[in-house]
Amino acid sequence: MSLSSSHLLGLEGVPRSDIQLILDTAVSFKEILSRDIPKVPTLRGKTVVNLFYEPSTRTRISFELAEKRLSADTVNFSSSTSSAKKGETLRDTIRNIEAMNIDMVVVRHSAAGVPLFLTKCVDAAIINAGDGMHEHPTQALLDLLSLREKFGKLEGLKVAIIGDITHGRVATSNIFGLKSMGAEVMVCGPKTLIPRDVDQFGVQVTYNVDEAIEWADALNVLRIQLERQDSGLFPSIREYHAEFGITLERLNRAKKEITIMHPGPINRGVELDSNVADSDFSIILQQVTNGVAVRMAVLLLLSGVEASGLN
Ligand code: CP
16 A cells, blocks of 8 residues: 655645555554554665754654654754755755665755755655645644544544644644545634635634634644734734633633644643643643654655555
8 A cells, every 4th residue: 555645745635545544554553652662674774864954842753753663764964953054055955865875854844845845856755844834744644643533533523723824834734634534624813813715725714712612523722933923913922812722711611522632832821721731631642642653654655665564
């Protein structure tokens, strides 16, 4: 079994069968990860480069762990300690790394389109680990796996994405992934942070967080990028919390079970209160756990190695 594309640049246009295959493969890996020795020889002999031009905790560490669990050789590139600091271009950087014989590249960059650009520079399989305001596909895939585990299905599930939809790559990838899997999606946030044409993606829109809570089975609460407060897109952090912050009081008012997700890092007390993030409503740490299995699945399915080596 293989994916319909040789790279993972985003979830836009990715067929349901591909997403299904990634999630099902991740479930097999979860079983392996629960063993005393959580490691398989599947990608022995393959070399993966983690090319991070932007800070990351969860994505970088879980890709590296996923590669090690699959017995791949891994190399970590950090722009701050590389010759990029001396002005080396991205194309030269990746072509030089490829000259050392690599198979796959995991890339995070602040500029949208860098993963696509890399596919034109080298033959290696490219995996997008977050590119600017474009997409963050493996985050959405681990969100989908976490929802499927919690609810047993994605079809018909009501998921509200709360926060900065305009600048959020997690929101975009989640919308594509959830819609592809038959879930219903609502977006909620300040008018200034929701694209005018978002309904073309088949999502509902509300500017009232209580309405979103009332409607949804699960809330995916996005990080408010604090640097945006200087751009005039919302008046203040305090006002954002008052209007859109997810608090225990708000959830209790809804008088129903609701699942809380967040991709991290959390601004505690801004978009999400600590007593919600750390409550039984929250599956935030399960999301992080699932990140390793999902990334193992993506690495395997793009490696060209037969999945029969799983056990
Ligand atoms: N969710 C996410 O991408 O977190 P990091 O920036 O820590 O990788």
